[in-house]
Amino acid sequence: MPTHPALVALQEQLTGTLLLPDDVDYETARRPWNLAIEQRPAAVAAPADVDDLRMLLDAARRSGLRLAVQPRGHGASGDLSGAVLVRMHAFDALEIDAERGVLTVGAGVRWGRVVDALEGSGWVAPAGTSPVVSVAGYTVGGGHSWFSRTAGLGSDNLRAAWVLRTDGTHERVDDAADPDLLWALRGAGGLVGIVTALEIELVPAPDVWGANLTFDVADAPAVVRAVRDLAASAPSTLNVFVNSMRMPDAPQLPEEIRGRSFLTVQALSVDGPQEALIDAVRRAGGVRRDVTGPTSPAALAAASNEPTDPTPSRGASMALTVLDDATIDALLDFRELPEQWPLMGIDIRMLGGALDAPRRSGFASLESAGWLLHALAPVIPGVPTEPGDASLEAFRELLRPDEAAQTVTTFLEPGQTLDRCGSADDIARLRELRARFDPERVLHDGRLPG
Numbered sequence: 257m258p259t260h261p262a263l264v265a266l267q268e269q270l271t272g273t274l275l276l277p278d279d280v281d282y283e284t285a286r287r288p289w290n291l292a293i294e295q296r297p298a299a300v301a302a303p304a305d306v307d308d309l310r311m312l313l314d315a316a317r318r319s320g321l322r323l324a325v326q327p328r329g330h331g332a333s334g335d336l337s338g339a340v341l342v343r344m345h346a347f348d349a350l351e352i353d354a355e356r357g358v359l360t361v362g363a364g365v366r367w368g369r370v371v372d373a374l375e376g377s378g379w380v381a382p383a384g385t386s387p388v389v390s391v392a393g394y395t396v397g398g399g400h401s402w403f404s405r406t407a408g409l410g411s412d413n414l415r416a417a418w419v420l421r422t423d424g425t426h427e428r429v430d431d432a433a434d435p436d437l438l439w440a441l442r443g444a445g446g447l448v449g450i451v452t453a454l455e456i457e458l459v460p461a462p463d464v465w466g467a468n469l470t471f472d473v474a475d476a477p478a479v480v481r482a483v484r485d486l487a488a489s490a491p492s493t494l495n496v497f498v499n500s501m502r503m504p505d506a507p508q509l510p511e512e513i514r515g516r517s518f519l520t521v522q523a524l525s526v527d528g529p530q531e532a533l534i535d536a537v538r539r540a541g542g543v544r545r546d547v548t549g550p551t552s553p554a555a556l557a558a559a560s561n562e563p564t565d566p567t568p569s570r571g572a573s574m575a576l577t578v579l580d581d582a583t584i585d586a587l588l589d590f591r592e593l594p595e596q597w598p599l600m601g602i603d604i605r606m607l608g609g610a611l612d613a614p615r616r617s618g619f620a621s622l623e624s625a626g627w628l629l630h631a632l633a634p635v636i637p638g639v640p641t642e643p644g645d646a647s648l649e650a651f652r653e654l655l656r657p658d659e660a661a662q663t664v665t666t667f668l669e670p671g672q673t674l675d676r677c678g679s680a681d682d683i684a685r686l687r688e689l690r691a692r693f694d695p696e697r698v699l700h701d702g703r704l705p706g
């Protein structure tokens with residue numbers, strides 16, 4: 257497709273950069289963080305400031321292209337033909353008001369920088385497990401955090417946003433000024449405007465304590481049941497993640513983990529030790545490794561081994577209403593079947609607590625769910641992807657009977673749309689807001705169902 261003259265002119269006008277398909281750096285710049293997703297936008301822009309963004313809006317309007325803001329592309333979903341991809345690196349301001357517990361952060365800032373800046377402050381961020389995800393992409397997609405039982409979804413902590421509306425107005429918007437805009441920004445992505453900065457409520461965490469318990473796979477059924485039972489009595493200050501790992505039988509791995517399966521339970525409290533509460537989990541199996549004591553989000557991020565470089569990956573996620581004995585047994589048996597080798601990790605996150613009582617009105621909600629599950633099937637160069645796809649599909653099938661009515665946008669898989677995250681009324685409201693806030697449709701439709 258020939259490049260539109262409005263884009264060629266824009267290359268000269270912007271203070272930042274605009275790469276077209278013929279430019280040498282285009283191939284690298286167009287790639288999302290998840291390298292398994294192919295996207296070929298009409299151009300890749302890195303605006304330097306709000307004036308650049310206004311010029312981009314104008315050029316999009318004149319050329320019939322759409323702007324797709326994608327700070328990092330962890331959540332890249334696919335087709336971007338006819339779109340200008342907008343990277344937000346230049347919006348890098350970071351300010352912490354430790355008196356009020358408020359974070360003000362530019363739309364290009366990643367969580368890792370915030371987490372490091374908060375170390376030792378008595379506050380933690382409502383951040384996810386990946387330090388390289390942008391605060392903006394995570395928050396406008398809902399965002400489930402280490403601390404979501406304590407503080408709700410990331411989006412529930414969004415107090416205000418600086419938004420460039422499609423008419424060129426740039427302003428700080430809060431619930432008093434424009435509740436509809438904030439409702440959409442809390443979880444539906446960038447359908448209603450371009451966020452340049454966010455104001456986020458931090459989570460008071462005077463005494464961060466963690467227990468990281470590793471069990472043999474043989475103990476997994478009893479341990480997962482104990483975690484499930486703990487959900488009924490756990491206070492919202494306690495957050496619990498379970499991870500079931502099955503390591504490939506690969507010669508490059510250390511002997512003690514090569515070809516082995518194990519289960520870890522990670523409990524995190526913001527107000528000190530919770531030994532008595534997790535004792536039942538500890539007693540449910542033989543603990544092979546026990547790391548318990550004071551911790552911090554930076555230590556958690558370092559220990560979590562999340563990939564920090566762009567990687568090809570595939571996964572399947574599902575929010576469940578309940579985790580009953582039959583599902584626990586079926587899931588654990590299933591993942592040990594020889595043909596399910598592509599499923600390296602399965603996460604089980606305990607929901608409830610503050611997630612059941614959102615403080616702010618937003619599209620994203622996990623109120624209908626009790627558990628959030630994610631399975632990871634890494635893409636290994638030279639290894640066929642079909643077995644992994646089949647395993648992920650079997651994982652979805654197994655869990656489907658207990659699927660909750662809603663999940664959260666940051667846990668959608670490529671190609672999945674927002675109707676998995678909201679009711680028909682929510683989607684109708686999004687359409688109505690989109691027509692109001694972006695009548696000329698210069699912003700990309702994102703994950704709005706077609």
Ligand SMILES: Cc1cc2nc3c(=O)[nH]c(=O)nc-3n(C[C@H](O)[C@H](O)[C@H](O)COP(=O)(O)OP(=O)(O)OC[C@H]3O[C@@H](n4cnc5c(N)ncnc54)[C@H](O)[C@@H]3O)c2cc1C
Pocket residue numbers: 289325326327328329330331332344363383384385386389390391392393394396397398399400401402444445446447449450451452562563666667702
């Ligand atoms: C290793 C890994 C771990 C993860 N862990 C978690 C986790 O613990 N919890 C969780 O909830 N998610 C998690 N995720 C998912 C991740 O939070 C989402 O994919 C998130 O959207 C990624 O942020 P990003 O900066 O890459 O956003 P992108 O994928 O670049 O953007 C996502 C969408 O956000 C919107 N958007 C972003 N910035 C703006 C803006 N400035 N203005 C308007 N709209 C905007 C756009 O609609 C865009 O399409 C994880 C992902 C990975 C790869």
